Amino acid sequence: xxxxxxxxxxxxxxxxGDQADASxxxxxxxxxxxxxxxxxxxxxxxxxxxxxxxxxxxxxGCATTNRTDDQGLAEAARHAAEAADSSPVDPGFxxxxxxxxAPTVEGYDEATAALTPEEQAExxxxxxxxxPGLGLYGYYTSGVTEIGVASTTGLTASQAMTDVSVLTLAAxxxxxxxxxxxxxxxxxLDPAAVAREAAEKAARTCGASExxxxxxxxxxxxxxxxxxLFYFAFTSLNALALLEGxxxxxxxxxxxxxxxxxxxxxxxxxxRCYPKAFDMxxxxxxxxxxxxxxxxxxxxxxxxxxxxxxxxxxxxGHALAPPxxxxxxxxxxxxxxxxxxxSVDELAERVGDGIYVTRLHYLGVVDPREGIITGMTRxxxxxxxxxxxxTPVVNLxxxxxxxxxxxxxxxxxxxxxxxxxxDFYDERYPFGTLVPAVATDAFTVxxxxxxxxx
Amino acid sequence: VHDLTEKxxxxxxxxxxxxADSRVVQRRAQLVATKNGEVDSVSDSETEGxxxxxxxxxxxxxxxxxxxxxEGARDAALRAVAFARASASRARTRVDLASIPPxxxxxxxxxxRDPVEVPLEEKIALCLRAxxxxxxxxxxxxxxxxxxxxxxxxxxxxxxxxxxxxxxxxGAGIDALAVSDDxxxxxxxxxxxxxxxxxxxxxxxxxxxxxxxxxxRVGEEAAALLTAPACPxxxxxxxxxxxxxxxxxHESVGHPTELDxxxxxxxxxxxxxxxxxxxxxSLRYGSEHMNITADPTTPLxxxxxxxxxxxxPARRQPVVEAGVLTGYLASxxxxxLIGRDFGGSMRADNWSRMPLVRMTNLHLEPGTxxxxxxxxxxxxxxxxxxxxxxxxxxxxLNFQFGTQIAWEIKKGKLGKMLRDPTYMGVTPEFWGRLDxxxxxxxWTMFGLTNCGKGQPGxxxxxxxxxxxxxxxxxxxxxxx
Numbered sequence: 001x002x003x004x005x006x007x008x009x010x011x012x013x014x015x016x017g018d019q020a021d022a023s024x025x026x027x028x029x030x031x032x033x034x035x036x037x038x039x040x041x042x043x044x045x046x047x048x049x050x051x052x053x054x055x056x057x058x059x060x061g062c063a064t065t066n067r068t069d070d071q072g073l074a075e076a077a078r079h080a081a082e083a084a085d086s087s088p089v090d091p092g093f094x095x096x097x098x099x100x101x102a103p104t105v106e107g108y109d110e111a112t113a114a115l116t117p118e119e120q121a122e123x124x125x126x127x128x129x130x131x132p133g134l135g136l137y138g139y140y141t142s143g144v145t146e147i148g149v150a151s152t153t154g155l156t157a158s159q160a161m162t163d164v165s166v167l168t169l170a171a172x173x174x175x176x177x178x179x180x181x182x183x184x185x186x187x188x189l190d191p192a193a194v195a196r197e198a199a200e201k202a203a204r205t206c207g208a209s210e211x212x213x214x215x216x217x218x219x220x221x222x223x224x225x226x227x228x229l230f231y232f233a234f235t236s237l238n239a240l241a242l243l244e245g246x247x248x249x250x251x252x253x254x255x256x257x258x259x260x261x262x263x264x265x266x267x268x269x270x271x272r273c274y275p276k277a278f279d280m281x282x283x284x285x286x287x288x289x290x291x292x293x294x295x296x297x298x299x300x301x302x303x304x305x306x307x308x309x310x311x312x313x314x315x316x317g318h319a320l321a322p323p324x325x326x327x328x329x330x331x332x333x334x335x336x337x338x339x340x341x342x343s344v345d346e347l348a349e350r351v352g353d354g355i356y357v358t359r360l361h362y363l364g365v366v367d368p369r370e371g372i373i374t375g376m377t378r379x380x381x382x383x384x385x386x387x388x389x390x391t392p393v394v395n396l397x398x399x400x401x402x403x404x405x406x407x408x409x410x411x412x413x414x415x416x417x418x419x420x421x422x423d424f425y426d427e428r429y430p431f432g433t434l435v436p437a438v439a440t441d442a443f444t445v446x447x448x449x450x451x452x453x454x
Numbered sequence: 455v456h457d458l459t460e461k462x463x464x465x466x467x468x469x470x471x472x473x474a475d476s477r478v479v480q481r482r483a484q485l486v487a488t489k490n491g492e493v494d495s496v497s498d499s500e501t502e503g504x505x506x507x508x509x510x511x512x513x514x515x516x517x518x519x520x521x522x523x524x525e526g527a528r529d530a531a532l533r534a535v536a537f538a539r540a541s542a543s544r545a546r547t548r549v550d551l552a553s554i555p556p557x558x559x560x561x562x563x564x565x566x567r568d569p570v571e572v573p574l575e576e577k578i579a580l581c582l583r584a585x586x587x588x589x590x591x592x593x594x595x596x597x598x599x600x601x602x603x604x605x606x607x608x609x610x611x612x613x614x615x616x617x618x619x620x621x622x623x624x625g626a627g628i629d630a631l632a633v634s635d636d637x638x639x640x641x642x643x644x645x646x647x648x649x650x651x652x653x654x655x656x657x658x659x660x661x662x663x664x665x666x667x668x669x670x671r672v673g674e675e676a677a678a679l680l681t682a683p684a685c686p687x688x689x690x691x692x693x694x695x696x697x698x699x700x701x702x703x704h705e706s707v708g709h710p711t712e713l714d715x716x717x718x719x720x721x722x723x724x725x726x727x728x729x730x731x732x733x734x735x736s737l738r739y740g741s742e743h744m745n746i747t748a749d750p751t752t753p754l755x756x757x758x759x760x761x762x763x764x765x766x767p768a769r770r771q772p773v774v775e776a777g778v779l780t781g782y783l784a785s786x787x788x789x790x791l792i793g794r795d796f797g798g799s800m801r802a803d804n805w806s807r808m809p810l811v812r813m814t815n816l817h818l819e820p821g822t823x824x825x826x827x828x829x830x831x832x833x834x835x836x837x838x839x840x841x842x843x844x845x846x847x848x849x850x851l852n853f854q855f856g857t858q859i860a861w862e863i864k865k866g867k868l869g870k871m872l873r874d875p876t877y878m879g880v881t882p883e884f885w886g887r888l889d890x891x892x893x894x895x896x897w898t899m900f901g902l903t904n905c906g907k908g909q910p911g912x913x914x915x916x917x918x919x920x921x922x923x924x925x926x927x928x929x930x931x932x933x934x
Contacts, residue, residue, distance in 0.1 A: 032541070033909050035719045039541035043910060044517040044533050045806050047503065064499035066520045072500075079498035086574030087493045117533065121540035128544070137722035139909050167909075169722040244595055245633040323497035326487055361725065364845040366856055366876065369639040374854050376847040397845075397852055397878070423723070425911030447878060449852035454718050454726050 004148030005158035014073040017054030021151035025427040029143025032124035058089040094303035105275035112162035112186040130195030138167040149282035163430035170198035176452040177201025178379035182420035205452040208392040217354030218443035226419035232402040235368035239305035240328025248371040259409040264291040266331040283317040302329040332431035339412025347439035349387035356382040374399040397447035408442035459610035465531035471508035475611040479805035483603040488581040503805035506530040510538035512548025518806035552789035556614035561760025565656035569602035569624035587669025588630040592677035595631035615765035625652025630676040640679035652901035653754040685875035687931025691835030699920035710850035713788035714811040725848030737779040740885025746774035750814035756901040756915035757814030766798040803912035817919040821891030830866040892921040
């Protein structure tokens with residue numbers, strides 16, 4: 001029995017209620033953060049967090065604790081009971097998940113789990129050595145996360161996951177380039193190669209010039225595609241947003257909204273992503289078709305939104321832990337189909353004249369209903385002229401429609417890349433998006449900013 | 455727990471740390487959220503642990519452990535030393551810390567009614583009442599939230615610092631989402647978007663917010679926005695309300711004056727700053743009406759404390775005076791780098807995170823006159839209220855912010871309501887267009903809990919006091 005499942009079962013036993021379930025996060029991680037080519041904020045974290053939900057006479061209450069001795073769990077049980085007793089009956093509560101076999105997934109690697117702080121620091125040093133002559137900023141991190149779910153229904157589920165990421169910004173006063181890599185296997189990553197990619201990109205950004213804002217034909221690298229896609233997904237591929245009319249897909253399911261080359265799944269089972277066997281209510285994961293050849297097919301669901309929708313809807317296995325369920329279900333395993341372009345160079349040929357975008361910064365959703373997202377490009381923005389990536393341009397302010405961007409796809413690379421999407425706030429929970437680079441005829445730039453570099 | 459902080463320091467020193475500090479944090483937090491007249495979430499969370507930060511041969515190491523036991527304290531210390539030692543062998547420079555006297559003493563937030571001890575039934579009832587007031591046929595979703603927190607922090611350092619601090623926070627907010635028959639969506643919030651507003655004090659703060667009183671207006675405005683005309687594009691005069699001014703100060707003054715960003719530590723994630731160390735005392739940040747102060751002594755501020763998370767005492771420090779940059783937000787390390795003692799802004803999200811340079815309470819000092827006085831001197835412009843969206847570049851220069859609502863200003867008076875306003879600017883140019891700030895009677899402090907920074911990520915709770923301000927010749931308009 002895993003530590004996480006053991007804790008979840010102990011928490012359920014400590015619960016005072018008609019029914020209860022518990023979800024547990026256990027984390028052990030190391031973060032070798034570096035700045036100006038020196039490790040600067042090395043952080044080691046151990047923690048274990050128990051979220052206990054109890055049901056008493058139809059009233060639901062939650063408590064969370066990292067005090068995992070018997071006294072701490074008893075205290076959490078008391079707090080959860082008080083929360084339930086203080087609440088009116090919850091008519092939207094969908095009950096607890098019945099036992100269901102979770103799929104067998106990959107996502108755990110012994111060698112990655114065994115990485116020591118010294119090895120994490122060594123990997124950071126390898127990255128730093130890969131970018132001589134420039135300052136390197138970023139991190140090497142690896143961790144082990146165990147998830148356990150138990151319920152008075154008899155449900156038990158547990159999974160151990162590993163994750164490792166290297167993120168690099170190679171920069172000088174007037175140049176900057178970016179690259180990152182992520183996997184659940186440390187052996188998949190070459191920190192020095194990632195840093196070299198960032199440094200090579202940086203070298204091409206010196207002498208960046210202004211460009212006139214307009215709607216551009218553009219090539220977006222996977223880093224940029226991933227961020228736009230996840231911001232869109234958070235606000236639109238979420239059943240709660242759909243039901244409340246806030247989603248771009250509200251009232252539009254079944255319609256052909258995007259280019260036929262745009263097909264999107266959420267696939268917790270795909271070993272190329274961060275595989276997940278079940279959600280935080282213990283519902284087994286499945287492959288969910290979200291967009292099929294440009295037609296909006298579905299969003300992701302949890303038990304509560306499925307009950308709200310009725311009509312035979314069931315959870316697709318995308319619930320957060322109970323206190324966070326106000327956000328609705330979240331697609332943590334987005335996987336976008338690749339296309340037929342052999343490389344980003346081929347995408348640039350399809351664009352002809354336009355811009356090339358490596359990475360984005362500080363996105364904000366201006367209008368979730370219309371999928372309008374704003375942000376800046378950074379660390380590698382270039383002109384495309386005559387089908388070739390040419391000279392660097394300054395950082396660009398974009399305010400663009402994601403639906404229009406994927407409606408105007410000119411091509412996608414055949415290869416897809418897993419891009420980490422976790423910023424490692426709160427409990428560690430690895431997730432990312434599997435995306436190609438894309439070419440589009442609709443990337444709207446509304447202003448220019450500062451040049452690349454520190 | 456005082457003994458544990460001492461044992462951690464001893465273990466770190468015994469393992470070779472040249473400097474060590476340890477923090478024990480014990481936190482209990484509650485959140486109540488209601489939606490459409492029903493309870494959406496009632497949660498009660500506890501976390502505790504010890505974080506140990508060390509310098510070994512001039513290199514940092516940090517480790518956090520949830521076990522408040524001798525074993526947990528020792529393990530955290532030894533792991534921090536091991537990580538620092540692994541990093542030190544490749545370090546090119548040594549970290550130096552600005553000298554400060556060892557801190558000693560206690561701090562407690564002023565609390566009349568402990569916000570955590572207020573019965574959950576009372577919190578739920580308050581939310582449901584406030585929601586009721588927002589109801590309109592067009593308003594499809596009403597939401598109300600309240601939060602409460604108590605926290606104790608015990609800090610000790612190998613230099614002899616020893617402090618115990620007790621914090622209390624609470625806050626609340628309401629939101630109305632209106633949806634038209636053809637699918638258009640608009641929202642309004644009070645007292646602030648993105649989770650309401652919080653303060654470091656007792657439940658009396660939440661009771662004083664007047665959620666019931668404001669709820670009908672919030673619902674009416676959300677509904678009215680559905681049929682309001684779009685804010686027109688163009689270069690015009692804007693008057694920014696106090697709440698949106700909070701966001702403006704936070705993003706375009708707070709973050710760029712964090713000295714770790716100036717030195718590049720945050721380059722890979724949050725970004726750097728357009729400011730350089732040599733800009734101190736000479737860079738024109740804005741007009742003479744712009745005065746910004748960092749003040750961790752402000753009563754009720756979420757960034758108020760006795761000492762920061764490396765033992766520097768709370769003190770009020772100017773950051774911008776009459777439009778000129780005169781201060782930075784700093785740590786002991788960055789104070790040593792710049793050669794001036796600006797320390798006192800090191801804060802950690804929790805026991806499991808290393809302190810970073812963070813805002814405390816960063817205020818736009820009031821000018822003179824009322825909001826009506828600001829409006830009176832506008833022939834043609836817009837009045838922008840309540841943040842809706844925000845984005846700013848990695849140097850904190852180019853920004854685009856959106857607000858929930860605006861009103862046109864015609865010949866000194868507010869006119870018709872406008873939807874979907876946004877405005878853009880470049881930080882020092884924008885602040886240079888500030889030609890008036892309203893006076894103390896309009897000055898309001900807001901507390902926000904969603905300031906993100908660091909890798910691994912950390913949330914900070916900060917407050918900003920602001921008055922409405924007027925800016926000339928600003929790019930306004932809906933951009934799609």
